[in-house]
Amino acid sequence: MAVRDIGKNIRDLRERKGLTQEAFAEQLFVTRQTVSNYETGRTRPDIEMLMKIAAALEVRVDAVLYGPKVPQSRRAARRRMAAGGCLLALTAGAVAVLHPLARAFAAARYVTVPNDLLSVLLDPAIALLLGWCALQAAGLLLGARPLKERPWVKNARIGLLALLAACAALVCPYVVWALGTLFDWAGTPGGGWTFPAGAFYLALLTPLLRLNFSCPAVYALFGAALWGLGFPRTGGTEKPSGGDVK
Known part of the structure; x- marks a missing residue:
């Protein structure tokens, strides 16, 4: 930040400390108008006054x-x-383009596999990114921090990541089967694609697919x-700010 913003710096630091212009002026032994002139840039404090302002704040x-x-932690955030945000924008952009194409393809060809794959893969990914980004933005704006x-x-974080990884692994055979049937339909035989129809696998996959389709x-x-x-x-680890601690 440039020196020319000194008036804004004084105002921001004063407000951060919870001081009114009157209270701040009393600490500096000047008038409220003098403080106002400093903050609006009409006048600039000399070196001696700068030291008094820094001491008061x-x-x-x-x-x-x-x-x-x-702070380093805030820059990292x-x-x-x-x-x-970039990843969310790219994913949302892809879905915004691909979903209408997939629906048009399903209406014209009576093949719903492309739209199904988008619903199973990209829609949940967008929701996951949106939830994370929303809390990250709220944390930056409101000063909130993770636990x-x-x-x-740590155990809860590892458990949640493991759950999401398990869901992804569970969907993988379905995705491979869906892509195989799509290739076969397009005239590129894949050697006879069969759905992994084990009873235990289906018992786990069915509710997950319902969730992804109906409520991503x-x-x-x-x-x-x-x-x-x-x-x-x-x-x-978070490092203290070097510019706002005397």
Whole structure:
């Protein structure tokens, strides 16, 4: 942040400390109008006054000049938000394009496999990303943080990831079978594709497919829970800001 933003820095730091202009002016032994002039940029404090302002706000002078530094953890959260948002946008864009094409194909050819695959794979993925991104954005805006790392939090995170991985593994044979039947329909024989119809497998797969087809939004809860449990872990620890502690 440039030095020219010093007025904004003073106002932000004063408001962060919960001081009114009048109360802040009393600490500096100046008038409220003087503080207002500093904050609006009409006048600039000299070096001696800058030191008084920093002391009153309990920050270093460079925080008044350049603004408080963003903590490492917050920068990392912003990077994760950007990466998650890009991935969500790409996935949602693909679904927005492919779903209408798949429905038109099903209406024209009476083949629902492409639309089924989108419903099984991409719709839950979008809901999962949306739930995570929504909580990540709320955390950045409201200052909320995931749960502190404790043994039960770590175990819950691992358990939820294992559950999602198990769901993905369970759907894989169905996806392979669906792609095989689609290739056969398109005139590219795949050697006789048969559905993995084991009773135990079907007992597990059927409710999962029903969930993915009828209510993929449930996965948003899983995404939100992953954020609350601290996924992904960065392996670092939060460092205090160097610009706003005296």
